[in-house]
Amino acid sequence: MDWLNDRAQFVTLDEIIGNESDDGLKVCVTFDDGYLDNISIGIDIFEKYNIPITWFVCPKFIKDRNHIPWWDLVSFICDKKKKIGYLKVGNMSVDLSKNISQFRRIARQKFMADRKTRDKFYRELRAACEGSVEVPMNAFADSSTVHAATNSEWVELGAHTATHVNAASESQDSFAEEVHLGCEQLKKWSNQSVDWFAYPYGGGDHISAASQDIVRQHGFTGAVTTMPGYVHERNDNFTIPRWTVPTSWGITKFKSSIYGLHATRNLGKIKKKISNLFWFDG
């Protein structure tokens, strides 16, 4: 953020849409899900550099700190693969010390499926490893931290469904309810309006036309994805691209990505100018 602060202007989501200008790089910072360290580590940094953030929070994990999300459960099991050893869940049996990538693949498939399949797999997976290891609490914020964060001038809450569902594998009614319940809970915690939505998982495979319509009809200002790209005036406000910054990136990768992004954006502008020239000449 220190490095970015010297090169870009931090803006809110409201400020970034429909506002393509030539005056330098504008960056909007968002966090998904509701992990405590987004705020416990972040808040001093947001304040120091004047960074308004949108925090897309999923209430399920805030309300039930004993419910570790499936992706953290899978990571935890992978970390403890030696201690757990052999894992048998339903018709899946895996020797974790040999086939960790197979386990990851099957787990991801199950958890991206319909609600019944993923709930059953979650219960069985937890039960299967709890014999040899103790599954920790999740690393999310609690509701009082969420409330306190929204009282600061840096944090705006955004909706992310009630239980982090994949819109593509959810019925339309169920997805609509997920959007509604997730949003209402955040309004209660913050006493503020919730104007932005982030599709859980957020890739092209996780967003259907029907789910976009549901989000649009709910009355949000717009919605963000995890499809990479920069925001320009031709974006639809309900499929706004974002660049994911994985924890595996070091600062060098981060810098080169931002520079690459900026260069691509400028190249796009030059191309547009060139094609305009041809257009007028023709």
Ligand SMILES: [Zn+2]
């Ligand atoms: Zn998420």
